[in-house]
Amino acid sequence: MDPNTITESKPEKSALDKPKSAPRAVPSPIPPTAVSAGPSNVAITNTQQQRASKYSQLGALIEEMGKDIRPTYTGNRNCQERLKRSVAHARLLARECLAELEKNK
Structure with a gap:
């Protein structure tokens, strides 16, 4: 084989080359309710959706915070500031x- 000849070789696939699966949706802690023809039911449903939204926001935020913890230990300033916020x-x-919760007791 001539050392000046370029041959093409296919790189071996590793476990790291596999496509990552899409993140799963987090189910809402409050099941959806059927809305009948009454304004009081609509108000209750909207309140439950807002509450579920706050809880889901908090859960998503905590999940995102987990991603910044290890880089913070290694001294990454950007991750430190993002974690503080x-x-x-x-x-x-x-x-x-x-x-x-206190309001609804």
């Missing part, structure tokens, strides 16, 4: 969720 936002969402 996320913690502050999570505290606000948690307070809103607790206030909603």
Whole structure:
């Protein structure tokens, strides 16, 4: 074989080359309710959707925070700042969720 000759070779596939599966949707903690012809049911459904929205936002935020923890340990300043902002936002969402629970007691 001539050292000046270029031959093409196919790279071997590894486990890292596999396409990642799409993230699964997180089910809502509050099941959807049937809306009948009455404004009170619509108001209740909207309130439940808002509450579920806050809980799902909090869950998604906590999941995102998990991605910044390891880079923060390695000294990544951007991840540190993003984690600080996320913690502050999570505290606000948690307070809103607790206030909603107290209001509905």
